[in-house]
Amino acid sequence: MKHENNDQTTWRCDKCQQELELTKVKVKYMEGNFEVDLPKCPSCHQVFIDEALALGKMKEVEEGLEDK
Numbered sequence: 380m381k382h383e384n385n386d387q388t389t390w391r392c393d394k395c396q397q398e399l400e401l402t403k404v405k406v407k408y409m410e411g412n413f414e415v416d417l418p419k420c421p422s423c424h425q426v427f428i429d430e431a432l433a434l435g436k437m438k439e440v441e442e443g444l445e446d447k
């Protein structure tokens with residue numbers, strides 16, 4: 380079975396039509412602080428937090444903790 384990673388979606392700011400850049404943002408989750416990469420517009424500096432994306436990241440964090 381071939382596993383392809385097609386998660387690399389290009390995000391654009393609705394306002395500026397600029398490609399969003401991933402920026403490390405600190406988030407608080409449960410009892411810890413984590414850094415997650417969130418898409419940010421280089422023009423208007425709006426950070427886009429897609430709920431599904433945020434939840435996905437949280438899941439990654441959880442899984443990462445369980446592994447270690």
Ligand SMILES: [Zn+2]
Pocket residue numbers: 392393394395396397420421422423424425
């Ligand atoms: Zn923008």
